[in-house]
Amino acid sequence: MKVTINIDCTPEEARTFLGLPDVQPMQTALMQQMQDQLSANMKAMDPETMMKTWLPVGLQGIEQFQKMMWSQMSSAMGGTPTKDTKK
Template sequence: MKVNIEIDCTPEEARAFMGLPDVSKANSVYVDNITKAMKGVSSPDQLQELAQQLAPMGQMGLKMFQSFMEGGMRGQGSKSRSDDD
């Protein structure tokens, strides 16, 4: 048996419902700092240097995150198939 529940709420309401913290102030500070840093970028080389500073693991970190997410999705998919039986 499957039951689907659809909830119509804002992201703020969803965070409060799940007990997650409000990170809007931290996000504002982060966006402001990124905006200030981007104002000084005038060439592709400077942009690449900035990107490397922001993501120290760069491409390797992105690939690790991607494989982590894919592994989680595979694990979730096999679990949900066995639950349906």
């Protein structure tokens, strides 16, 4: 035996019938909060701000790497270390 029941109702009517809470106000508030947070994060993604944040650290790392390489090469070749490599 096979029984089929078709119920034609909106999601709001089904929630009310089943006694489920209306979460629409909470969803609206959360979406607004997410939108505000996304807008604030997009301001931080400005290319100029990103370059100011990343560039000094990147250049310092390159300079340190160069100093280390020069000191290793000069000590391997039997040379005396330069002023920058003495520490």
